Amino acid sequence: MDGLQTVGSALLTLGLVAVAVALSLYERLGLEKEIGVAVVRSFVQLAAIGYVIDLIFELESLGTVALLLAGMVLFAAWTSSRRAQDVPRAFPVAAVAVGAAAVATLGLLLALGVVPATARYLIPLGGMVIGNSMNAASLTMTRIRDDVKEQRPKVEAALALGATSRQAVAPILKTALQRALIPLIDATKTTGIIFLPGAMVGMIIAGADPLEAVRLQIVVLYMLLGSVSIAAILVGTLSYRSFFTPSHQLRLPAAGE
Amino acid sequence: MASLKIEVRGLEYVVGGARILAGVDAGMPGGEITAVVGPSGAGKSTLLRAINRLIEPSFGEVHLDGAPTSKLDPLELRRRVGMVFQVPALFGASVEEAVLYGARLCGKDASPEQLLEVVGLDPAMAGRDPQTLSVGQQQRVSIARALALEPEALLLDEPTSALDEAARRKVEELVGDLNVRLGLTMVLVSHDLSQVERVADRVVLLDEGKSLGEWSREDFFSGAGERARRLISGRL
Numbered sequence: 001m002d003g004l005q006t007v008g009s010a011l012l013t014l015g016l017v018a019v020a021v022a023l024s025l026y027e028r029l030g031l032e033k034e035i036g037v038a039v040v041r042s043f044v045q046l047a048a049i050g051y052v053i054d055l056i057f058e059l060e061s062l063g064t065v066a067l068l069l070a071g072m073v074l075f076a077a078w079t080s081s082r083r084a085q086d087v088p089r090a091f092p093v094a095a096v097a098v099g100a101a102a103v104a105t106l107g108l109l110l111a112l113g114v115v116p117a118t119a120r121y122l123i124p125l126g127g128m129v130i131g132n133s134m135n136a137a138s139l140t141m142t143r144i145r146d147d148v149k150e151q152r153p154k155v156e157a158a159l160a161l162g163a164t165s166r167q168a169v170a171p172i173l174k175t176a177l178q179r180a181l182i183p184l185i186d187a188t189k190t191t192g193i194i195f196l197p198g199a200m201v202g203m204i205i206a207g208a209d210p211l212e213a214v215r216l217q218i219v220v221l222y223m224l225l226g227s228v229s230i231a232a233i234l235v236g237t238l239s240y241r242s243f244f245t246p247s248h249q250l251r252l253p254a255a256g257e
Numbered sequence: 258m259a260s261l262k263i264e265v266r267g268l269e270y271v272v273g274g275a276r277i278l279a280g281v282d283a284g285m286p287g288g289e290i291t292a293v294v295g296p297s298g299a300g301k302s303t304l305l306r307a308i309n310r311l312i313e314p315s316f317g318e319v320h321l322d323g324a325p326t327s328k329l330d331p332l333e334l335r336r337r338v339g340m341v342f343q344v345p346a347l348f349g350a351s352v353e354e355a356v357l358y359g360a361r362l363c364g365k366d367a368s369p370e371q372l373l374e375v376v377g378l379d380p381a382m383a384g385r386d387p388q389t390l391s392v393g394q395q396q397r398v399s400i401a402r403a404l405a406l407e408p409e410a411l412l413l414d415e416p417t418s419a420l421d422e423a424a425r426r427k428v429e430e431l432v433g434d435l436n437v438r439l440g441l442t443m444v445l446v447s448h449d450l451s452q453v454e455r456v457a458d459r460v461v462l463l464d465e466g467k468s469l470g471e472w473s474r475e476d477f478f479s480g481a482g483e484r485a486r487r488l489i490s491g492r493l
Contacts, residue, residue: 115408149447153342153344154346156342157348157399158348158358159311160335160340161335161339161359161402162359162362163358164331164332245313248331248332249312249331
Protein backbone atom coordinates (compact mmCIF):
# COMPACT_ATOMS: atom_id res chain seq x y z
CA MET A 1 0.00 0.00 0.00
CA ASP A 2 2.81 2.38 0.83
CA GLY A 3 4.07 2.18 -2.73
CA LEU A 4 1.01 3.94 -4.10
CA GLN A 5 1.06 6.82 -1.70
CA THR A 6 4.43 8.38 -2.26
CA VAL A 7 5.34 11.17 -4.66
CA GLY A 8 8.09 8.89 -5.86
CA SER A 9 5.59 6.37 -7.18
CA ALA A 10 3.90 9.05 -9.26
CA LEU A 11 7.27 9.96 -10.72
CA LEU A 12 7.99 6.30 -11.50
CA THR A 13 4.75 5.97 -13.47
CA LEU A 14 5.94 8.91 -15.53
CA GLY A 15 8.47 6.43 -16.92
CA LEU A 16 5.55 4.74 -18.69
CA VAL A 17 4.56 8.06 -20.19
CA ALA A 18 8.14 8.42 -21.43
CA VAL A 19 7.67 5.11 -23.26
CA ALA A 20 4.54 6.51 -24.92
CA VAL A 21 6.42 9.67 -25.93
CA ALA A 22 9.28 7.60 -27.31
CA LEU A 23 6.82 5.51 -29.32
CA SER A 24 5.15 8.65 -30.65
CA LEU A 25 8.51 10.07 -31.73
CA TYR A 26 9.65 6.79 -33.26
CA GLU A 27 6.42 6.31 -35.20
CA ARG A 28 6.15 10.06 -36.00
CA LEU A 29 2.62 10.21 -34.57
CA GLY A 30 3.12 13.83 -33.53
CA LEU A 31 1.41 13.19 -30.19
CA GLU A 32 4.35 14.14 -27.90
CA LYS A 33 3.10 17.66 -27.32
CA GLU A 34 -0.47 16.55 -26.62
CA ILE A 35 0.80 13.88 -24.20
CA GLY A 36 3.02 16.42 -22.44
CA VAL A 37 0.18 18.89 -22.06
CA ALA A 38 -2.08 16.11 -20.78
CA VAL A 39 0.49 15.02 -18.18
CA VAL A 40 1.09 18.53 -16.85
CA ARG A 41 -2.59 19.54 -16.91
CA SER A 42 -3.80 16.37 -15.20
CA PHE A 43 -1.17 16.79 -12.46
CA VAL A 44 -1.98 20.43 -11.81
CA GLN A 45 -5.75 19.95 -12.03
CA LEU A 46 -5.83 16.85 -9.81
CA ALA A 47 -3.58 18.45 -7.22
CA ALA A 48 -5.74 21.57 -7.22
CA ILE A 49 -9.02 19.67 -6.94
CA GLY A 50 -7.48 17.57 -4.14
CA TYR A 51 -6.91 20.71 -2.09
CA VAL A 52 -10.33 22.14 -3.04
CA ILE A 53 -12.14 18.93 -2.04
CA ASP A 54 -10.14 18.79 1.18
CA LEU A 55 -11.21 22.34 1.94
CA ILE A 56 -14.86 21.64 1.11
CA PHE A 57 -14.89 18.54 3.29
CA GLU A 58 -13.77 20.73 6.17
CA LEU A 59 -16.38 23.39 5.41
CA GLU A 60 -19.19 20.80 5.42
CA SER A 61 -21.42 23.23 3.49
CA LEU A 62 -23.77 21.87 0.83
CA GLY A 63 -23.96 25.31 -0.80
CA THR A 64 -20.26 25.15 -1.54
CA VAL A 65 -20.68 21.65 -2.97
CA ALA A 66 -23.46 22.88 -5.28
CA LEU A 67 -21.29 25.82 -6.35
CA LEU A 68 -18.37 23.53 -7.18
CA LEU A 69 -20.64 21.19 -9.18
CA ALA A 70 -22.10 24.16 -11.07
CA GLY A 71 -18.57 25.29 -11.93
CA MET A 72 -17.78 21.79 -13.19
CA VAL A 73 -20.91 21.83 -15.37
CA LEU A 74 -19.93 25.16 -16.94
CA PHE A 75 -16.38 23.98 -17.58
CA ALA A 76 -17.72 20.75 -19.13
CA ALA A 77 -20.08 22.74 -21.36
CA TRP A 78 -17.24 25.00 -22.45
CA THR A 79 -15.01 22.02 -23.28
CA SER A 80 -17.82 20.33 -25.18
CA SER A 81 -18.69 23.47 -27.16
CA ARG A 82 -15.06 23.88 -28.22
CA ARG A 83 -15.10 20.33 -29.51
CA ALA A 84 -18.29 21.08 -31.42
CA GLN A 85 -17.01 23.97 -33.50
CA ASP A 86 -19.49 25.29 -36.08
CA VAL A 87 -22.40 24.07 -34.00
CA PRO A 88 -24.48 27.19 -33.34
CA ARG A 89 -25.28 27.77 -29.63
CA ALA A 90 -23.20 24.74 -28.58
CA PHE A 91 -22.30 26.19 -25.16
CA PRO A 92 -25.82 26.84 -23.82
CA VAL A 93 -27.05 23.55 -25.31
CA ALA A 94 -24.26 21.57 -23.62
CA ALA A 95 -24.69 23.48 -20.35
CA VAL A 96 -28.43 22.73 -20.22
CA ALA A 97 -27.94 19.06 -21.12
CA VAL A 98 -25.03 18.33 -18.77
CA GLY A 99 -26.64 20.38 -15.99
CA ALA A 100 -29.97 18.61 -16.35
CA ALA A 101 -28.25 15.20 -16.38
CA ALA A 102 -26.35 16.07 -13.18
CA VAL A 103 -29.38 17.50 -11.37
CA ALA A 104 -31.64 14.60 -12.38
CA THR A 105 -29.30 11.76 -11.43
CA LEU A 106 -27.76 13.25 -8.29
CA GLY A 107 -31.19 14.52 -7.24
CA LEU A 108 -32.68 11.05 -7.61
CA LEU A 109 -29.84 9.42 -5.66
CA LEU A 110 -30.34 11.93 -2.86
CA ALA A 111 -34.13 11.75 -2.89
CA LEU A 112 -34.10 7.96 -2.69
CA GLY A 113 -31.49 8.09 0.04
CA VAL A 114 -29.06 5.95 -1.98
CA VAL A 115 -26.20 8.25 -1.04
CA PRO A 116 -25.97 10.67 1.88
CA ALA A 117 -25.95 14.41 1.17
CA THR A 118 -22.29 14.94 1.94
CA ALA A 119 -19.43 16.36 -0.06
CA ARG A 120 -17.60 13.00 0.22
CA TYR A 121 -20.23 11.41 -2.05
CA LEU A 122 -21.59 14.29 -4.10
CA ILE A 123 -18.34 15.64 -5.49
CA PRO A 124 -16.82 12.41 -6.86
CA LEU A 125 -20.16 11.11 -8.13
CA GLY A 126 -21.00 14.51 -9.62
CA GLY A 127 -17.62 14.57 -11.33
CA MET A 128 -18.31 11.21 -12.94
CA VAL A 129 -21.80 12.22 -14.07
CA ILE A 130 -20.62 15.55 -15.48
CA GLY A 131 -17.53 14.12 -17.19
CA ASN A 132 -19.39 11.30 -18.88
CA SER A 133 -22.29 13.56 -19.88
CA MET A 134 -19.80 15.99 -21.36
CA ASN A 135 -18.31 13.28 -23.57
CA ALA A 136 -21.75 12.20 -24.72
CA ALA A 137 -22.67 15.83 -25.47
CA SER A 138 -19.51 16.35 -27.54
CA LEU A 139 -19.99 13.10 -29.46
CA THR A 140 -23.63 13.82 -30.20
CA MET A 141 -23.04 17.40 -31.36
CA THR A 142 -20.03 16.65 -33.57
CA ARG A 143 -21.78 13.67 -35.12
CA ILE A 144 -24.91 15.69 -35.96
CA ARG A 145 -22.78 18.50 -37.37
CA ASP A 146 -20.75 16.15 -39.61
CA ASP A 147 -23.77 14.17 -40.80
CA VAL A 148 -25.85 17.24 -41.61
CA LYS A 149 -22.96 18.49 -43.71
CA GLU A 150 -22.29 15.16 -45.38
CA GLN A 151 -25.90 14.15 -45.94
CA ARG A 152 -27.07 17.57 -47.03
CA PRO A 153 -28.65 16.24 -50.28
CA LYS A 154 -30.77 13.79 -48.29
CA VAL A 155 -31.82 16.36 -45.73
CA GLU A 156 -32.72 18.81 -48.47
CA ALA A 157 -34.62 16.16 -50.43
CA ALA A 158 -36.66 15.33 -47.32
CA LEU A 159 -37.44 19.02 -46.70
CA ALA A 160 -38.45 19.42 -50.36
CA LEU A 161 -40.96 16.59 -49.84
CA GLY A 162 -42.66 18.49 -47.03
CA ALA A 163 -40.73 17.01 -44.09
CA THR A 164 -40.25 19.16 -40.98
CA SER A 165 -36.69 19.82 -39.80
CA ARG A 166 -37.19 17.18 -37.14
CA GLN A 167 -38.40 14.58 -39.66
CA ALA A 168 -35.61 15.43 -42.10
CA VAL A 169 -32.93 15.10 -39.43
CA ALA A 170 -34.44 12.03 -37.69
CA PRO A 171 -32.10 9.39 -39.22
CA ILE A 172 -29.07 11.56 -38.39
CA LEU A 173 -30.27 12.11 -34.83
CA LYS A 174 -30.79 8.39 -34.37
CA THR A 175 -27.26 7.50 -35.51
CA ALA A 176 -25.73 10.28 -33.41
CA LEU A 177 -27.48 9.10 -30.25
CA GLN A 178 -26.58 5.48 -30.91
CA ARG A 179 -22.93 6.43 -31.43
CA ALA A 180 -22.90 8.43 -28.22
CA LEU A 181 -24.61 5.79 -26.06
CA ILE A 182 -23.33 2.47 -27.39
CA PRO A 183 -19.83 2.70 -25.83
CA LEU A 184 -21.30 3.15 -22.34
CA ILE A 185 -24.02 0.53 -22.89
CA ASP A 186 -21.38 -1.97 -24.03
CA ALA A 187 -19.07 -1.08 -21.15
CA THR A 188 -21.97 -1.59 -18.74
CA LYS A 189 -22.82 -4.95 -20.30
CA THR A 190 -19.29 -6.29 -20.09
CA THR A 191 -18.40 -4.75 -16.77
CA GLY A 192 -16.91 -7.22 -14.31
CA ILE A 193 -15.97 -9.58 -17.12
CA ILE A 194 -13.72 -7.51 -19.33
CA PHE A 195 -12.78 -4.64 -17.11
CA LEU A 196 -13.18 -3.63 -13.51
CA PRO A 197 -14.48 -0.08 -13.21
CA GLY A 198 -12.27 2.63 -11.75
CA ALA A 199 -14.31 3.45 -8.68
CA MET A 200 -14.38 -0.20 -7.63
CA VAL A 201 -10.69 -0.69 -8.29
CA GLY A 202 -9.96 2.41 -6.23
CA MET A 203 -12.06 1.23 -3.29
CA ILE A 204 -10.58 -2.27 -3.30
CA ILE A 205 -7.02 -0.91 -3.46
CA ALA A 206 -7.86 1.49 -0.64
CA GLY A 207 -8.82 -1.55 1.46
CA ALA A 208 -12.64 -1.58 1.27
CA ASP A 209 -14.73 -4.75 1.40
CA PRO A 210 -15.11 -5.98 -2.24
CA LEU A 211 -18.89 -6.46 -1.81
CA GLU A 212 -19.21 -2.89 -0.52
CA ALA A 213 -17.19 -1.74 -3.53
CA VAL A 214 -19.52 -3.67 -5.86
CA ARG A 215 -22.59 -2.09 -4.28
CA LEU A 216 -21.24 1.39 -4.91
CA GLN A 217 -20.14 0.44 -8.40
CA ILE A 218 -23.63 -0.70 -9.35
CA VAL A 219 -25.02 2.62 -8.17
CA VAL A 220 -22.36 4.40 -10.23
CA LEU A 221 -23.08 2.38 -13.39
CA TYR A 222 -26.83 2.95 -13.29
CA MET A 223 -26.30 6.59 -12.49
CA LEU A 224 -23.94 7.00 -15.45
CA LEU A 225 -26.23 5.17 -17.83
CA GLY A 226 -29.09 7.42 -16.79
CA SER A 227 -27.19 10.69 -16.88
CA VAL A 228 -25.39 10.03 -20.15
CA SER A 229 -28.66 9.10 -21.85
CA ILE A 230 -30.33 12.23 -20.54
CA ALA A 231 -27.44 14.42 -21.67
CA ALA A 232 -27.19 12.87 -25.16
CA ILE A 233 -30.93 12.99 -25.83
CA LEU A 234 -31.21 16.58 -24.60
CA VAL A 235 -28.20 17.68 -26.66
CA GLY A 236 -29.63 15.91 -29.71
CA THR A 237 -33.09 17.42 -29.49
CA LEU A 238 -31.75 20.90 -28.65
CA SER A 239 -28.84 21.12 -31.07
CA TYR A 240 -30.40 19.86 -34.30
CA ARG A 241 -32.60 22.97 -34.31
CA SER A 242 -29.53 25.16 -34.64
CA PHE A 243 -28.99 23.79 -38.14
CA PHE A 244 -32.44 24.86 -39.37
CA THR A 245 -34.49 28.02 -39.51
CA PRO A 246 -38.03 28.05 -38.08
CA SER A 247 -39.27 27.75 -41.71
CA HIS A 248 -37.61 24.32 -41.98
CA GLN A 249 -34.67 25.54 -44.05
CA LEU A 250 -31.07 24.34 -43.68
CA ARG A 251 -28.79 27.04 -42.33
CA LEU A 252 -25.53 25.85 -43.89
CA PRO A 253 -24.96 27.62 -47.19
CA ALA A 254 -25.34 25.40 -50.27
CA ALA A 255 -22.22 24.15 -51.98
CA GLY A 256 -21.68 25.68 -55.41
CA GLU A 257 -24.35 28.13 -56.46
CA MET B 258 -56.70 20.99 -63.21
CA ALA B 259 -55.78 24.61 -63.65
CA SER B 260 -52.02 24.97 -63.93
CA LEU B 261 -50.02 26.92 -61.45
CA LYS B 262 -48.42 30.16 -62.60
CA ILE B 263 -45.12 31.07 -60.95
CA GLU B 264 -43.82 34.63 -60.96
CA VAL B 265 -40.48 35.78 -59.61
CA ARG B 266 -40.11 39.48 -58.83
CA GLY B 267 -36.89 41.28 -57.93
CA LEU B 268 -35.48 38.25 -56.17
CA GLU B 269 -32.21 38.66 -54.27
CA TYR B 270 -30.33 36.23 -52.06
CA VAL B 271 -27.31 37.24 -50.03
CA VAL B 272 -25.46 34.71 -47.87
CA GLY B 273 -22.17 35.18 -46.02
CA GLY B 274 -21.57 38.46 -47.85
CA ALA B 275 -22.00 36.86 -51.31
CA ARG B 276 -24.82 38.01 -53.57
CA ILE B 277 -25.93 34.75 -55.17
CA LEU B 278 -29.09 36.28 -56.62
CA ALA B 279 -28.88 39.97 -57.45
CA GLY B 280 -32.27 40.74 -58.98
CA VAL B 281 -34.17 38.04 -60.81
CA ASP B 282 -37.47 38.64 -62.60
CA ALA B 283 -39.06 35.75 -64.41
CA GLY B 284 -42.45 34.35 -65.29
CA MET B 285 -43.18 30.66 -65.48
CA PRO B 286 -46.59 30.31 -67.14
CA GLY B 287 -48.97 27.60 -65.97
CA GLY B 288 -48.64 24.25 -67.69
CA GLU B 289 -45.45 25.17 -69.56
CA ILE B 290 -41.87 24.00 -69.23
CA THR B 291 -39.60 26.95 -68.50
CA ALA B 292 -35.88 26.29 -68.74
CA VAL B 293 -33.52 28.31 -66.54
CA VAL B 294 -30.23 28.58 -68.38
CA GLY B 295 -26.94 30.17 -67.44
CA PRO B 296 -23.24 29.59 -66.74
CA SER B 297 -22.29 27.74 -63.55
CA GLY B 298 -22.50 30.09 -60.59
CA ALA B 299 -25.29 32.10 -62.24
CA GLY B 300 -27.67 31.22 -59.39
CA LYS B 301 -29.91 28.73 -61.21
CA SER B 302 -30.16 26.18 -58.39
CA THR B 303 -30.53 28.96 -55.84
CA LEU B 304 -33.45 30.37 -57.83
CA LEU B 305 -35.21 26.98 -57.69
CA ARG B 306 -34.61 26.73 -53.93
CA ALA B 307 -36.00 30.20 -53.44
CA ILE B 308 -39.19 29.21 -55.30
CA ASN B 309 -40.09 26.42 -52.84
CA ARG B 310 -38.41 28.24 -49.94
CA LEU B 311 -35.67 25.78 -49.22
CA ILE B 312 -33.88 29.09 -48.77
CA GLU B 313 -35.37 32.41 -47.69
CA PRO B 314 -34.90 35.19 -50.28
CA SER B 315 -33.27 38.33 -48.88
CA PHE B 316 -35.40 40.63 -51.05
CA GLY B 317 -38.13 40.22 -53.63
CA GLU B 318 -40.99 37.79 -53.89
CA VAL B 319 -42.22 34.66 -55.57
CA HIS B 320 -45.93 34.47 -56.41
CA LEU B 321 -47.97 31.35 -57.06
CA ASP B 322 -51.11 32.28 -59.01
CA GLY B 323 -50.66 35.79 -57.64
CA ALA B 324 -50.21 34.82 -53.97
CA PRO B 325 -46.83 35.53 -52.34
CA THR B 326 -45.07 32.36 -51.10
CA SER B 327 -43.83 34.26 -48.04
CA LYS B 328 -47.40 34.07 -46.74
CA LEU B 329 -47.66 30.30 -47.26
CA ASP B 330 -46.69 27.58 -44.81
CA PRO B 331 -43.34 26.34 -46.19
CA LEU B 332 -44.27 22.66 -45.78
CA GLU B 333 -47.55 23.17 -47.65
CA LEU B 334 -45.72 25.16 -50.34
CA ARG B 335 -43.19 22.36 -50.85
CA ARG B 336 -45.96 19.80 -51.24
CA ARG B 337 -47.57 21.94 -53.94
CA VAL B 338 -44.29 22.64 -55.72
CA GLY B 339 -42.28 19.42 -55.94
CA MET B 340 -38.54 19.30 -56.56
CA VAL B 341 -36.22 16.83 -58.27
CA PHE B 342 -32.50 17.15 -57.59
CA GLN B 343 -29.34 16.38 -59.52
CA VAL B 344 -28.67 13.42 -57.21
CA PRO B 345 -31.72 11.22 -56.44
CA ALA B 346 -31.03 10.78 -52.63
CA LEU B 347 -33.67 8.10 -52.02
CA PHE B 348 -34.60 6.95 -48.50
CA GLY B 349 -35.87 3.65 -47.25
CA ALA B 350 -35.10 -0.02 -47.67
CA SER B 351 -37.40 -0.47 -50.67
CA VAL B 352 -38.44 1.45 -53.76
CA GLU B 353 -41.96 1.52 -52.34
CA GLU B 354 -40.78 3.26 -49.16
CA ALA B 355 -38.72 5.69 -51.24
CA VAL B 356 -41.72 6.59 -53.43
CA LEU B 357 -44.09 7.02 -50.49
CA TYR B 358 -41.75 9.01 -48.19
CA GLY B 359 -43.38 12.41 -48.66
CA ALA B 360 -46.92 11.07 -49.08
CA ARG B 361 -46.71 9.16 -45.79
CA LEU B 362 -45.50 12.25 -43.93
CA CYS B 363 -48.71 14.06 -44.74
CA GLY B 364 -51.00 11.01 -44.61
CA LYS B 365 -51.74 11.03 -48.33
CA ASP B 366 -52.83 7.81 -50.03
CA ALA B 367 -50.76 6.86 -53.05
CA SER B 368 -50.18 3.68 -55.00
CA PRO B 369 -46.47 3.00 -55.49
CA GLU B 370 -47.14 0.62 -58.39
CA GLN B 371 -49.19 3.22 -60.23
CA LEU B 372 -46.58 5.90 -59.65
CA LEU B 373 -43.81 3.64 -60.91
CA GLU B 374 -45.84 3.01 -64.03
CA VAL B 375 -46.33 6.76 -64.55
CA VAL B 376 -42.55 7.26 -64.59
CA GLY B 377 -42.03 4.30 -66.91
CA LEU B 378 -40.68 1.79 -64.40
CA ASP B 379 -41.79 -1.80 -63.83
CA PRO B 380 -44.28 -1.81 -60.88
CA ALA B 381 -42.66 -5.08 -59.75
CA MET B 382 -39.67 -2.95 -58.72
CA ALA B 383 -41.55 -1.73 -55.65
CA GLY B 384 -39.98 -4.32 -53.36
CA ARG B 385 -36.39 -3.78 -54.48
CA ASP B 386 -33.64 -1.99 -52.59
CA PRO B 387 -33.35 1.43 -54.31
CA GLN B 388 -29.54 1.21 -54.19
CA THR B 389 -29.67 -1.75 -56.62
CA LEU B 390 -31.26 0.42 -59.36
CA SER B 391 -29.29 2.28 -62.01
CA VAL B 392 -28.88 6.02 -61.45
CA GLY B 393 -31.34 6.66 -64.29
CA GLN B 394 -33.93 4.43 -62.63
CA GLN B 395 -33.26 6.06 -59.24
CA GLN B 396 -33.85 9.46 -60.79
CA ARG B 397 -37.21 8.28 -62.11
CA VAL B 398 -38.07 6.94 -58.65
CA SER B 399 -37.27 10.40 -57.28
CA ILE B 400 -39.68 11.89 -59.84
CA ALA B 401 -42.34 9.35 -58.77
CA ARG B 402 -41.70 10.35 -55.15
CA ALA B 403 -42.38 13.99 -56.00
CA LEU B 404 -45.51 13.05 -57.97
CA ALA B 405 -46.87 11.06 -55.00
CA LEU B 406 -47.73 14.40 -53.37
CA GLU B 407 -49.80 15.40 -56.43
CA PRO B 408 -47.93 18.68 -56.88
CA GLU B 409 -49.12 21.50 -59.11
CA ALA B 410 -45.61 22.29 -60.28
CA LEU B 411 -42.26 20.54 -60.49
CA LEU B 412 -38.82 22.11 -60.09
CA LEU B 413 -36.10 20.10 -61.83
CA ASP B 414 -32.52 20.90 -60.81
CA GLU B 415 -30.31 19.50 -63.59
CA PRO B 416 -32.11 16.17 -63.30
CA THR B 417 -30.11 14.50 -66.09
CA SER B 418 -26.59 15.75 -65.40
CA ALA B 419 -25.61 12.55 -63.53
CA LEU B 420 -27.06 10.28 -66.24
CA ASP B 421 -25.66 8.71 -69.40
CA GLU B 422 -27.01 9.68 -72.82
CA ALA B 423 -29.66 6.93 -73.05
CA ALA B 424 -31.01 7.52 -69.53
CA ARG B 425 -30.93 11.27 -70.15
CA ARG B 426 -33.17 10.96 -73.21
CA LYS B 427 -35.63 8.78 -71.29
CA VAL B 428 -35.91 11.30 -68.45
CA GLU B 429 -36.34 14.12 -70.99
CA GLU B 430 -39.19 12.21 -72.64
CA LEU B 431 -40.74 11.56 -69.24
CA VAL B 432 -40.60 15.26 -68.35
CA GLY B 433 -42.32 16.21 -71.61
CA ASP B 434 -44.87 13.44 -71.16
CA LEU B 435 -45.74 14.44 -67.56
CA ASN B 436 -46.10 18.04 -68.64
CA VAL B 437 -48.66 17.09 -71.28
CA ARG B 438 -50.51 14.40 -69.32
CA LEU B 439 -50.71 16.10 -65.91
CA GLY B 440 -50.58 19.73 -67.05
CA LEU B 441 -47.75 20.33 -64.56
CA THR B 442 -45.93 23.64 -64.61
CA MET B 443 -42.25 22.82 -64.78
CA VAL B 444 -39.06 24.74 -64.19
CA LEU B 445 -36.00 22.98 -65.56
CA VAL B 446 -32.49 24.09 -64.67
CA SER B 447 -30.10 22.99 -67.37
CA HIS B 448 -26.77 23.97 -68.88
CA ASP B 449 -27.36 21.76 -71.90
CA LEU B 450 -28.81 23.92 -74.70
CA SER B 451 -29.70 20.96 -76.91
CA GLN B 452 -31.76 19.54 -74.03
CA VAL B 453 -33.45 22.91 -73.57
CA GLU B 454 -34.29 22.98 -77.29
CA ARG B 455 -35.79 19.48 -77.09
CA VAL B 456 -37.80 19.96 -73.89
CA ALA B 457 -38.56 23.57 -72.99
CA ASP B 458 -41.38 25.89 -74.06
CA ARG B 459 -39.66 28.97 -72.69
CA VAL B 460 -36.19 30.07 -71.62
CA VAL B 461 -35.07 32.35 -68.78
CA LEU B 462 -31.43 33.39 -68.99
CA LEU B 463 -29.45 34.01 -65.80
CA ASP B 464 -25.94 35.36 -65.40
CA GLU B 465 -24.15 36.45 -62.21
CA GLY B 466 -27.37 36.27 -60.24
CA LYS B 467 -29.34 38.51 -62.61
CA SER B 468 -32.00 37.60 -65.14
CA LEU B 469 -30.96 38.77 -68.62
CA GLY B 470 -34.28 38.10 -70.29
CA GLU B 471 -36.91 35.53 -71.16
CA TRP B 472 -37.98 34.19 -74.52
CA SER B 473 -40.12 31.54 -76.14
CA ARG B 474 -38.06 28.57 -77.31
CA GLU B 475 -38.40 29.66 -80.94
CA ASP B 476 -37.21 33.18 -80.21
CA PHE B 477 -34.31 31.97 -78.08
CA PHE B 478 -32.99 29.62 -80.73
CA SER B 479 -33.77 31.51 -83.91
CA GLY B 480 -35.24 34.92 -83.13
CA ALA B 481 -34.83 37.87 -80.81
CA GLY B 482 -33.00 35.85 -78.14
CA GLU B 483 -30.37 34.49 -80.45
CA ARG B 484 -27.81 37.15 -79.63
CA ALA B 485 -28.10 36.53 -75.89
CA ARG B 486 -27.85 32.80 -76.51
CA ARG B 487 -24.66 33.20 -78.54
CA LEU B 488 -23.12 35.42 -75.85
CA ILE B 489 -23.75 32.84 -73.16
CA SER B 490 -23.31 29.56 -75.02
CA GLY B 491 -19.52 29.61 -74.85
CA ARG B 492 -19.65 29.72 -71.03
CA LEU B 493 -22.19 26.96 -70.36
